[in-house]
Amino acid sequence: MVSDFAAVAVFLGLGVGFVLITFLLAKLVSPSAPNAIKNSTYECGETPFGSAWIQFNVRFYIFALIFVVFDVEAVFLFPWAIAYRSLGLFAFVEMLVFIAILIFGLLYAWRKGVLKWY
Amino acid sequence: MDTISLAFYALAFLIIAAAIFVVTSKNIFHSAIYLILALFGVAGIYVLLQAPFLAAAQVLIYVGAVSMLMIFAIMLTARIADQTIRHTNEQVPTGLLVSLGLLAVIVYSLWQTPFAISSDPMPEGAGGTLGKLLLTQFALPFEIVSVLLLGALIGAVVIAKKDSVRREPEAPMTPLPKSAEKVAG
């Protein structure tokens, strides 16, 4: 079973190797003539001003926060989903309670207007 | 040395090296990326411990969600991303003392703990046994998890509300205000 994951390691290693070799090949056959203007940041032909590392809108953070909650929940649902069929009514009710609590949270966020991007 | 030990030492080296880079990197975004590498290495350790489900959960939650949250938090902080940060301050000796003490406690407790190693065969399939236990023996903790998640969600909403009160006038389709250079998205 653990040995199955050796395949993952080999794939990751070989994938990295493939990309690096391709880059090396490209480096060998492609021209290289850098100059100050070519290497400047692309801003549709205007002279770029300032750094791009600006302060971002908070909504990205809020959505990421909500995403973490639902991601954790989805991970919890996977083992439940595998076992569900072999268990009876109790499992069904339990799942309903679990999902209902989270739907309540979703509705709360919705009502408070947090799920609005603007 | 067998393959498993070899893999373990390789992963341990990866995790420790990445963790050292997390705390020594001068750029906070680089720290975040190294942290992702360290967390991925931990998933590898879970695989070696024959807990592939846990490994997948580790990657899904920590690499996929938590690290992204951290990166967004970095971008939320004004102009921190291109700044070189200082790591050392006057508290170095004290900090060293505290961490060495903590290390001693951890090493001592690891030394003293009789680790129970089960000789039972591994349960077939992934996650199924876990799911059964979650729905029978550990039904209450399972439900409490959803309450915990609800708490986290409400917390997120509260943070969001506090912010949007401050910036209510920003309408979707109006031209960007003068401060557009600073707040974008």
Next chain:
Amino acid sequence: MLELDKLVKLVGDGIEAVVTALGLGPTWVTLVQLIVAALVVVVFAALVVLFLVWWERKVSARFQMRLGPMRVGWHGTIQTIADALKLLQKELITPANVDRGIYFWAPVVTFVAAMAVYVTVPFGKGLIVRDLNIGILYILSITTFTVIGLLMAGWSSNNKYALLGGFRSAAQVVSYEVPMALAIVAVVMLTQTLSMGEIVSQQAKFYQWYIWRQPLGFLIYLVAATAECNRTPFDLPEADSELVAGFVTEYSGMKFAMFFLAEFLNMFTVAAIATTLFFGGWNGPFLPSWMWFLIKTLAGVFVLMWFRWTYPRLRVDQLMSFAWKFLLPLAFINIVLTGLGIYIFRP
């Protein structure tokens, strides 16, 4: 018949014989076999992408009553090879203000994440590198690295378009990841396993396909998968009219090509997962199994291309509210309905 599993077995045995003859143990045999398998997958991925790019251009052209590429090769068949060679010769520009380390590794992470999925994709009978027992969950988790690649590319470019494109893309991908995972949860309730190989073998007959029991789940998956691939109508991250090229703005030559490769590979991946979960995988009469897999998967890819020329692009707020206010509740309803159905029709 043209079944490839015999060939795979033959090659595997051949490697075993050669490696053992060299006096190396079984660990080395497995390692060499895996390396060969990974090489085959890389070559396959490259070929698939070459084909898909040509096909996309042809399909797009037909939708617009054009001919598409016609010059290089018969009906432009080797046009993409010419394009790839051209890209290889393009200068690799590293702009002065980028964060070099992260800028360099972003395409690597993106491509490797797209490729590593194929460890456990069942291409045909006996054609699966490793049937991992966490199969579908492995695929979901390894693809999260795509998001990390996006963020790395967007941030390291130090370009406003790239940053906005990368971060928007990340926000979009994760928003649609939740309904996608929940749609898959509903399927797992029926399959009782995460292993891709077993899911396929449960759908041997046409009427056993999970699409018949999960129509709603499939629709949720389809929409979420389209968004995950950043395809129209969800192609905001690369909305060229506002964000130039999004997170790839500062990339050129082969570095750009890696993102492109990963993008098309992801398109094939989501179609392959749909085939496995909902359309019986490689099961089918008469034709060899791998051919059925290819036919079904390419049909799925065609649907994605069809979307592109049918729907206009969504606005960013519509996109987010669609994921959270429509798809997510729908996915919950789907899970509850599936649970109810299993409980009622339990034998």
